[in-house]
Amino acid sequence: MAFPVTRLRRLRRTPALRELVRETRLDAGDLVMPLFVEEGLGEPAPIAAMPGISRLSVAGAVAECGELVELGIPAVLLFGIPAEKDEQGSGAWADAGVVQQAVRAIKAAHPELAVITDLCLCEYTSHGHCGALSDAGEVENDATLELLARAAVSQARAGADVIAPSDMMDGRVGAIRSALDADGRPEVPIMAYSAKFASAYYGPFREAAGSAPAFGDRRGYQMDPGNPAEAVREALLDEQEGADVVMVKPALAYLDVIRRVADATALPVAAYNVSGEYAMVKAAARDGLLDERATVLETLTAIRRAGAGIVISYHAKDAARWLRT
Ligand code: PBG
């Protein structure tokens, strides 16, 4: 009698069979590429902590979007870096602000590409916090809601397809929803950064956006890494307030949170494979410690497997290319 062969081993014998029984697929259509657009920039400005990623001018972002469309990536997530920052972060709602200009230019050139705008104040405030400060230097939740609502309306008027608040103020999804509706834009969806943890993995991003807080940290408004039940609660509250997509961020150290949120809501779930996760793989690959392609495709598949239908990643463009070949 032959030695028993398990069913799965039989089904792993050829690439075609492995394809046939694969439970989780990764497709360019699942990916979102983040882009940094800087006001007044000429040539692309490489970001030292994120090899392969640059800050772009509006024209540079339009050109990059052309390549992404070509690769089958359906959406970009835009971050704006204003020429000047101020106490309130007024660049966030300026009609001629850098994100507003970028949205108009990208939508004019590539109407088929979905443009998601990150909505926060930290890239625009001189102090680098995500909200308005009290005289005592504390972030004021309720005063911030008005500013975020104003910025959301301004982004939607510029043509943003999705508004993605990343500030973590309580009640902001409801405030933004009401403001968009009041501006006659009930069709513009909100992708809420619902479970955004206070994470060391945002380090490279803060270099890219010049948005590190000038004092203190973000633990007053971002979540404690040990709290998955709180993450589920945040996601469900955002759903009740009118979020159309909920997000977990970062991704790799929070796969269990993605799973719990995905099991708790019927909304689409996004996960953000953040700057520090990207930088780690890049650094290890550069030193010959990891195979970048295999590592990235495995990681992105794991994020999908955990329950994220939408994966936001600085590796999106590379991955889309690799998935083709
Ligand atoms: C702004 C914002 C941050 C990220 C996305 N939106 C930074 C932060 O909270 O400090 C991080 C993205 C990344 O690390 O790739 N609120």
Ligand code: ZN
């Ligand atoms: Zn912020």
